[in-house]
Amino acid sequence: MTTSTDHVALRPGAYADSVALLQVSKDVAAVDGVLAAQVAMATELNREVIAQMGFELPDTTPNDMIVAIRLEDPSRLDAALAAVDAALAAASRRSDGEASVEDPPRTIGRALERGDAGLALVSVPGQYAAVEAMDALDAGRDVMIFSDNVPVEQEVALKNLAAERDLLVMGPDCGTAMVDGIGLGFANTVQPGPVGIVAASGTGCQQLMCLLDQAGVGMTAALGVGGRDLSVDVAALSTKQAMKRLDADEATELIVVVSKPPAEEVATDLRAFAEQLSTPVHFALLGKGQPDLTAAAEGVLAALGREVPEWPHWGAPAATPAPGQLRGLFAGGTLCDEAMLMTQDRLGPVWSNIPLDPAYALGADLQADGPLMIDFGDDEMTTGRAHPMIDPSLRLDYLARTAREAATSVILMDVVLGHGADADPAATAAPAIRDAIATAREAGRELAVVVACVGTQGDPQQLDRQAAALADAGAEVFLSNAQATRRALSLMGAAA
């Protein structure tokens, strides 16, 4: 025998659709003291359902609304009916009108369908990058892939498909590009002009752009192709595509190809390809026995019949440092490579996390008895943290540690400006340099700090302002990384 109380009432003329009423029933059934509830239009089916629940029903028409409630105790009726009213009111309530706000697109493909963007920039983890990049190619758009660790077979597949569709894949592992005056990735602000750059090296490209800008020569574009493009596997697929683009561009009077030395057969093929173009091509291939980036920039100026300016430098000459070792602390991989190439000719093999000779690979402690240069932007150093162009802490910690070591004589650093980079690198680097010099001095040693500051006046950080702040901290500052390296080597020579 049940002790519960049933309440059955009709609400003639009331109407809500069955879905709304299911929600109302659910809400009412959840009220404390309500054992069961069904609020429904009196259709045959609903009458049956309510009857099956054990309620006794009066005669109805299908246009009646039935409210059937089973209560633990009659005193709960008012609360239950209040819940019916509230739930019915809620069921007919209008929303807050947030409907117009659309969720952001989940794929590049969808983003390109939803808007009319002209290019895609991919910086998702490398294993996923090819899929995102394909969306751009499928939509007939060029794509820049900043991501590294993209499997090489995926890179080749992407670039083959892009070539078939006359599209350009910039990357993977492309840090810098400039297209139609817009900087992509880590990019310096340069003036428009006659030079079109194709670069398989991010900071190499930035150095070249900044030197040319300094010399008053502007650029039509800087098209990155990724560090592996000139390998045998990839066979310069993007380099050729980029060269074709620049060749077709009337504003481009000279094409400059910046890269580490390509595989021999790729280089041969590329030179033959360049000869078919109507625009002259200047190759700036870095490596042992090759011109450095600054010499390459000077070669470009010569090819254009322009005068080579005196490259700017800031700061008073450093005091002769105590004898010891050269330490290079880089954010840019190509700048580190360039410094190592120049250094090994003078000081012998350079220890590094990206050594020119694998026999001189640094251990995890990053210590060596000899010339040492670290690329803090290398993949292994950036796992789980931002690139040193964005987050300077790891590199500046190492600077402080190196300054305390008696063996340290000269420190060579780069500071790279531009879009995407630290908004004010000197704000942290200058005090760190000042402290480093002071630390050594307290220990009775002179320590020289030489900085290559790669940037332009047009950059958000402003080259002059950054260089002046670094110089004020006691560093000698150069726009040219080659000149900075040469200065560091000369200080080493003076110290010896």
Next chain:
Amino acid sequence: MTSTHTPADGVVASGVSIFADALDAQAVPVSRVDWRPPMEGTADDLATVATDPLRVDANRRAAEAMMAVQATIVDVAPASEVLGLEKGQFLHAGPPLAWENASGPMRGALMGAAALEGLVNDPEDAEALFASGQSVSLEPCHHRSAVGPMAGVVSPSMWMWVLEDPTDGRRTYCSLNEGLGKVLRYGAYGPEVLERLRWMSDVLGPLLSKAVRGTEPVNATSILGQMLQMGDEAHNRNRAGTLMLMRDLAPAMVTSGADAADIAKVFEFMGGNDHFFLNIAMPACKLALDAARGIEGSTMVVAMARNGTEFGIQTAGTGDEWFTGPAQIADGLYLGGYGPDDANPDIGDSAITETAGIGGFAMATAPAIVRFVGGSVPDALATTRRMREITLAENDRWPIPVLDFMGTPTGIDVSKVCRTGVLPQINTGMAGRVAGTGQVGAGLVTPPAEIFPKALAALAARTRARQS
């Protein structure tokens, strides 16, 4: 200078935000992708499929083939005639299923159908018959160009809608809708269920057949387009479609010479069953999707179907292979005193509507349905837009007024589902877990996520095999 497109018009950025910020600083319009890692273990297969040279064209052809189909209603006839179904043969919803794995409502429906066909006198006796496997066989509706809602059980004496693509004569089939509540497709098999089915075979089927044969072929695809503008999403809400069908068939039915009382009963039955048109919407969707089958390289889903135990999908690029996983319980509202413990896992071929871009995909056009999970109108709009993230196209034949006549999101892309983790949204009814119960509620459900990586792996394997 790089191409006809310039980043000055805008850049789409996917990944770390600093580069998007840098573009903002240059006053370049930036569209930021809400990128998230894809479903686990899919990275390599996604890349293989993405760089498959066949994919783009194959998917374009699949979507166009599907959207071009005009399904017309050409006949109503017994399954024994149009499907060649013989005594002891039963069709069921979803991917292939053995009796021992069948759920309560599937067993209930099969038992009722066995009694309907006279294989047993009492439906309860059919359990032993099916368990023995002697003289009975089970086969998916989809393997016979048919679809069936919920249990989807078809036996030889049941009358079927026959839909045809007039351009090539292809046909699809579906049984007649019984209404809601205690009905066979929800697993009920009581005397009233069998009595209704007998009336459907004796009176409803023959009369509909006369009406269809006496009328110019009714264009079901066109009715679908109209009903979407009238608050139906053609899966859980088919009111307008049902009324339009009655409108089109009424003259021929009235002049058929049949008994006036029977005609009145048929109209009463159709008019009292808001889901009557569902059994036309489903084969219309299947007819369209079947046009996209067998396109090598296409990653488009051509069938989603559930048998009450497993949820299965087929794709345009993988032939008749099913990719299956456990069917889920719907999230929704319950009839009477029923609750989640009473519900059977997802069942029915009716997800063919979502596969074709309506049902849950057209939620925006039927906002009432979103209340199944206590949602709001903005939720309905968001659902349709979200489905666009995983589909290949918009079907301009089926525009949604409230979304400024955007076509329904159409052509589920296995690859996009794996990339985004967004699962197709299905509107569904819920059958009781216990055989004989009938409907216990309705709600929203998604496929089990793992079937999409399975399908993707098969697509990637075919791509690799082609390239090696």
